[in-house]
Amino acid sequence: MFALELENFAASIAGEAQPLLGRADAVGQARAIDALYRSAAEGRAIDLEV
Amino acid sequence: VPRLRLGLLSTARIDGEILDAASVVDRVDVTGVASRDGARAEAFARERGIPRAHGSYEALLDDDEIDAIYVPLPNGMHHDWTMRALRAGKHVLCEKPYSRRPAEVEEAFDLAERSGLVLMEAFMYRHHPQTSIVAGLVAGGSVGRLRTIRISSGFRLDRPGDVRFSAELEGGALMDVGCYCVTGARLLAGEPERVHGEQVVGETGVDVAFHGTLRFPGDVVAQFDSSFVQARGQRLAAVGEQGKLVVETPFRPDSAGAVLLTRGGDDSRRDPGGPHVRAGARELRRFDRG
Numbered sequence A: 001m002f003a004l005e006l007e008n009f010a011a012s013i014a015g016e017a018q019p020l021l022g023r024a025d026a027v028g029q030a031r032a033i034d035a036l037y038r039s040a041a042e043g044r045a046i047d048l049e050v
Numbered sequence B: 001v002p003r004l005r006l007g008l009l010s011t012a013r014i015d016g017e018i019l020d021a022a023s024v025v026d027r028v029d030v031t032g033v034a035s036r037d038g039a040r041a042e043a044f045a046r047e048r049g050i051p052r053a054h055g056s057y058e059a060l061l062d063d064d065e066i067d068a069i070y071v072p073l074p075n076g077m078h079h080d081w082t083m084r085a086l087r088a089g090k091h092v093l094c095e096k097p098y099s100r101r102p103a104e105v106e107e108a109f110d111l112a113e114r115s116g117l118v119l120m121e122a123f124m125y126r127h128h129p130q131t132s133i134v135a136g137l138v139a140g141g142s143v144g145r146l147r148t149i150r151i152s153s154g155f156r157l158d159r160p161g162d163v164r165f166s167a168e169l170e171g172g173a174l175m176d177v178g179c180y181c182v183t184g185a186r187l188l189a190g191e192p193e194r195v196h197g198e199q200v201v202g203e204t205g206v207d208v209a210f211h212g213t214l215r216f217p218g219d220v221v222a223q224f225d226s227s228f229v230q231a232r233g234q235r236l237a238a239v240g241e242q243g244k245l246v247v248e249t250p251f252r253p254d255s256a257g258a259v260l261l262t263r264g265g266d267d268s269r270r271d272p273g274g275p276h277v278r279a280g281a282r283e284l285r286r287f288d289r290g
Helices: A002-013 A023-042 B015-024 B038-048 B057-061 B075-087 B102-115 B129-139 B173-189
Strands: B004-009 B028-034 B052-054 B068-071 B091-095 B119-122 B146-156 B194-201 B207-216 B220-227 B229-240 B243-247 B259-263 B266-270
Touching: A002 B004, A002 B015, A002 B028, A002 B091, A002 B119, A023 B102, A023 B119, A023 B173, A023 B194, A023 B207, B004 B015, B004 B057, B015 B028, B015 B038, B028 B038, B028 B057, B038 B052, B052 B057, B057 B075, B068 B075, B075 B091, B075 B102, B102 B119, B129 B173, B129 B229, B129 B243, B129 B259, B146 B173, B173 B194, B173 B207, B173 B220, B173 B229, B207 B229, B220 B229
Parallel strands: B004 B028, B004 B068, B028 B052, B068 B091, B091 B119, B146 B220
Antiparallel strands: B146 B229, B194 B207, B207 B220, B229 B243, B243 B259, B259 B266
């Protein structure tokens, strides 16, 4: 599993493949995690712009 | 094919997984390792057969014999050291979660793209065939219209002083294990429109348990629990109008665990294994069909 990750990383650097995980994935993760922490801290639901 | 020379930024325990993986991936060599303790770096390099050891993180980034950096540092150090590595002209594979701040993620990808470098967040489960099979089954309508997602990811973290208890280093259950619940739900349902979180904060100030609800387009709702204070276990269930898909080890698909599809009273189990994906990992359990 880590081997498949390394394969994809190396192939992306070599220009033979696209990274399976890119900007949109990482930004989406951060937006959701940030909103969840804000929700828990403020005690209310948080709306996100889709 | 030129071989990728990878440098490990610190001697974190997860380095072992990367070293095992690199040993079965022909095109990747672990060429260097850094620790703030030079003797520790030397000992680690000797023990694991790594040619180059550095007594500071900066020295690894400045090493011309290294092409890419693996960042297994505590969460709160990901962004700073990724930016430094990119500025030094290195590709970066950064452990998850990259950051909880969207602006930092954007900044890092901006720099990577400007510099012609690859930056990747290391969610290794996404690379396993089980994950694409599960996503494909749901997207392909195997459970009918998707309605509910339930995800659990937790274990007991019994080591006081562990970096995952550190508020300063941005530990916490949501960051460490809840991020799997979030990525799993997003994989099946897209980007959430609304979220609600409930946390249990421990004595160090970080969440030792985090429960969340995510509302997605199309009336899909996901609920998850992530924890440092409950018995070890993980599970994903995707429930649709016609059936239910249960994944016993969604985020460690290399460990034994079934993918169980129930539809109209008929259960079927699938084994996503193949010789390649078992390399360096435990043998997948075999299942009888039907």
